[in-house]
Amino acid sequence: MKLFKKCPLFILVFAVFAIIAVIGIIGKNGIYSKFSKKEMTPVSYVFEGAKDKIYPWNNLKSKETYEPEISKPDTSEQTSAVSSIMSLPPKAQEKTYDFTQVDKSYFDDALFIGDSRTVGLSMYSDLDNATYYADVGESIYRIFNDKIAVVDGKSMTIDAALSKKKFAKIYFSTGINELGTGTAESFGKKYSEAIDRIKELQPDAIIFAESIIAVGPELNAKDSVFNNKNINERNAEIKKTADNKTVFYIDANEALADKNGNLSEQYSNDGLHLKAKYYDVWTNFLMTKGIVKN
Amino acid sequence: MQFTNLNFMFRFLPAFFIIYLIFPPKYRNKVLFAGSIVFIAIGDLKYTPLLLLFITVSFFSAIAISNLRRKESLSRTVFVATVIFFSAVLLYFKYVSPNMPLGISFYTFTCISYISDIYMGNITIEKSFINLGAYISCFPKLISGPIALYSDMRAKKRRIYPEYLEEGMSIFIIGLAYKVIIADHLAVLFNDCKIIGFESLPTALAWLCAYGFSMQLYFDFQGYSLMAIGIGKMLGFNLPKNFDHPYRSRSVSEFYRRWHMTLGTWFKKYLYIPLGGNRKGISHTVFNLFVVWIVTGMWHGATMNFVLWGFVLFLFIAAEKLGLKNILYKHLLLSKIYIYIVMPVTWVIFAVSNTTDMISWLSSMFFMPSDTAVDTHIFFTYIKTYWMFFAAGAIVSLPFFEKICFKLKGRMIFKLLLLAVMLLCVYDMAGQSGSPFLYFKF
Numbered sequence: 001m002k003l004f005k006k007c008p009l010f011i012l013v014f015a016v017f018a019i020i021a022v023i024g025i026i027g028k029n030g031i032y033s034k035f036s037k038k039e040m041t042p043v044s045y046v047f048e049g050a051k052d053k054i055y056p057w058n059n060l061k062s063k064e065t066y067e068p069e070i071s072k073p074d075t076s077e078q079t080s081a082v083s084s085i086m087s088l089p090p091k092a093q094e095k096t097y098d099f100t101q102v103d104k105s106y107f108d109d110a111l112f113i114g115d116s117r118t119v120g121l122s123m124y125s126d127l128d129n130a131t132y133y134a135d136v137g138e139s140i141y142r143i144f145n146d147k148i149a150v151v152d153g154k155s156m157t158i159d160a161a162l163s164k165k166k167f168a169k170i171y172f173s174t175g176i177n178e179l180g181t182g183t184a185e186s187f188g189k190k191y192s193e194a195i196d197r198i199k200e201l202q203p204d205a206i207i208f209a210e211s212i213i214a215v216g217p218e219l220n221a222k223d224s225v226f227n228n229k230n231i232n233e234r235n236a237e238i239k240k241t242a243d244n245k246t247v248f249y250i251d252a253n254e255a256l257a258d259k260n261g262n263l264s265e266q267y268s269n270d271g272l273h274l275k276a277k278y279y280d281v282w283t284n285f286l287m288t289k290g291i292v293k294n
Numbered sequence: 295m296q297f298t299n300l301n302f303m304f305r306f307l308p309a310f311f312i313i314y315l316i317f318p319p320k321y322r323n324k325v326l327f328a329g330s331i332v333f334i335a336i337g338d339l340k341y342t343p344l345l346l347l348f349i350t351v352s353f354f355s356a357i358a359i360s361n362l363r364r365k366e367s368l369s370r371t372v373f374v375a376t377v378i379f380f381s382a383v384l385l386y387f388k389y390v391s392p393n394m395p396l397g398i399s400f401y402t403f404t405c406i407s408y409i410s411d412i413y414m415g416n417i418t419i420e421k422s423f424i425n426l427g428a429y430i431s432c433f434p435k436l437i438s439g440p441i442a443l444y445s446d447m448r449a450k451k452r453r454i455y456p457e458y459l460e461e462g463m464s465i466f467i468i469g470l471a472y473k474v475i476i477a478d479h480l481a482v483l484f485n486d487c488k489i490i491g492f493e494s495l496p497t498a499l500a501w502l503c504a505y506g507f508s509m510q511l512y513f514d515f516q517g518y519s520l521m522a523i524g525i526g527k528m529l530g531f532n533l534p535k536n537f538d539h540p541y542r543s544r545s546v547s548e549f550y551r552r553w554h555m556t557l558g559t560w561f562k563k564y565l566y567i568p569l570g571g572n573r574k575g576i577s578h579t580v581f582n583l584f585v586v587w588i589v590t591g592m593w594h595g596a597t598m599n600f601v602l603w604g605f606v607l608f609l610f611i612a613a614e615k616l617g618l619k620n621i622l623y624k625h626l627l628l629s630k631i632y633i634y635i636v637m638p639v640t641w642v643i644f645a646v647s648n649t650t651d652m653i654s655w656l657s658s659m660f661f662m663p664s665d666t667a668v669d670t671h672i673f674f675t676y677i678k679t680y681w682m683f684f685a686a687g688a689i690v691s692l693p694f695f696e697k698i699c700f701k702l703k704g705r706m707i708f709k710l711l712l713l714a715v716m717l718l719c720v721y722d723m724a725g726q727s728g729s730p731f732l733y734f735k736f
């Protein structure tokens with residue numbers, strides 16, 4: 001007690017973090033199982049959990065599934081969406097389309113959904129006529145849960161926004177933030193679920209499944225996660241979702257990558273994002289990949 | 295292993311501390327030495343023997359210098375050879391080798407200071423290898439300073455005082471908050487501007503980025519120094535202060551008496567004064583300043599921008615010596631404007647190693663950006679995101695804020711507040727896996 005009077009803060013810090021560590025250890029195989037990687041401390045499980053709205057007063061031992069669902073309550077609807085597409089009249093299913101050159105006005109009724117790379121597009125490209133539902137750090141696992149869409153000044157989820165507003169073209173671009181999560185297959189599965197979800201919400205829209213833009217040579221050489229081998233594997237999965245009827249795969253790396261398949265060094269300072277003045281390389285590419293249905 | 299790595303904070307540090315506490319004071323230098331070697335081995339196993347080599351060389355060279363004191367020329371030869379050896383190894387790793395051993399810039403300077411103090415007769419030799427090893431490798435200061443002199447830390451027994459535990463913990467938390475809440479968030483602003491490309495930054499954003507970087511650097515380094523001092527205090531010793539409100543300075547010379555003070559002291563004591571200092575006339579003084587600032591630049595990094603940075607600082611400091619100082623100290627407002635323009639500009643040179651980027655950034659600040667892809671109103675988007683970190687940095691730097699903290703220091707409410715700040719910091723840090731790279735989301 002005497003010691004506590006002399007150094008209460010020191011003792012408090014020790015005690016509080018010891019308790020948090022114990023909570024982390026107890027919940028290690030329970031609620032915190034998805035955070036309990038080797039290089040993490042039990043203290044960080046608890047804080048990471050809190051970031052994901054998992055608190056110690058949730059049952060510590062109960063286990064949650066590792067991968068967050070795109071939108072849990074909607075799983076049943078998704079399957080029904082797939083089956084409804086299956087049951088479309090055969091004529092609509094058979095007609096495929098080719099890319100044509102379009103101009104800026106093509107994007108008047110276009111929507112871009114994506115991560116920081118799409119945020120960059122919204123900020124620095126001259127496609128200010130388009131709509132953007134994008135945020136930094138977005139991934140296929142979160143993009144339908146976060147309130148990143150703004151309609152009439154109100155923030156809402158993409159689901160809610162797509163039920164309110166109609167778009168003729170939807171550009172979908174994620175994949176870099178989740179490179180460290182799961183495998184190419186598990187990513188591909190989530191991705192095609194996401195595309196199905198968009199199809200269901202906007203049945204008349206042309207959907208562009210955009211490839212993950214490559215990373216720069218330096219990052220590619222040194223990073224075990226953020227490298228172009230992983231990106232190419234996942235791009236192959238993205239490509240599978242294309243049917244050239246309503247979903248079209250477009251690969252901006254055709255314009256942005258160098259001969260080795262790395263994001264061209266001059267276009268980027270960090271090997272991940274385009275420099276502001278090079279967004280027009282991307283937009284010019286997009287304009288060569290228009291789909292016009294009559 | 296950075297102090298802001300959660301594995302350091304919640305594994306290494308408490309484990310070390312408990313062991314340190316269990317041993318009686320006279321064994322604690324052994325524990326400190328062993329713990330420091332473990333600390334560096336976790337961070338950089340490959341070069342751990344290099345640190346041990348430096349300690350061994352310092353130990354024997356000091357004995358030789360001391361024993362040969364009667365034969366001045368021999369003693370001098372040993373001293374010069376040792377200093378050349380340390381400097382050559384440092385230069386090799388800075389300019390030739392692709393890898394930099396963890397902490398080498400700091401422990402090289404620590405070793406040179408020890409040897410020089412022995413040679414100059416400022417201190418007597420340390421007869422215990424363990425005690426010397428504990429001083430040189432001491433993990434709180436090993437990888438980023440402060441550069442403590444042997445006289446600051448010399449002790450055979452290390453006692454722990456409850457008051458020191460309390461003060462050390464408070465200092466540690468304040469340092470942590472500086473680093474995590476202010477510096478690491480402002481680092482994202484700099485990163486964003488780099489991503490945009492400096493040639494496209496509208497003038498206002500180019501300045502914001504320069505101020506953001508200046509503030510980031512201060513809170514990062516000051517935060518880190520405070521954490522080191524705090525850990526040192528908890529272990530029972532006093533590491534020297536490294537910063538004293540540099541942005542309250544009225545000249546560049548004064549700024550560098552208040553910024554990274556232990557490095558400034560080192561250069562003054564072991565380079566500037568041995569070169570003759572300011573005792574040999576004005577032209578000699580200017581030459582000595584030139585040498586000191588070029589070496590200071592080189593010490594900070596291997597790329598050319600650091601040499602240029604040192605040279606530019608030399609120009610300002612020399613101009614101040616030659617009379618500019620008198621004008622600055624006569625006009626308060628003028629000196630403030632001077633500091634708040636000169637410092638961010640010099641930090642821009644410090645920040646980017648690529649010359650094209652440096653020129654682009656500076657020309658975006660003083661002229662128009664060479665590219666117009668970015669609309670000027672983007673400045674407000676960035677202000678909206680970052681104003682609170684600038685504000686936090688400014689508020690904690692105000693004299694009256696410090697006065698309030700000092701008054702409340704003993705109160706329970708203040709301690710609970712610090713505990714809350716620490717929880718907030720850890721919340722902010724969780725999920726980074728200890729890698730600053732992952733901090734940035736794409």
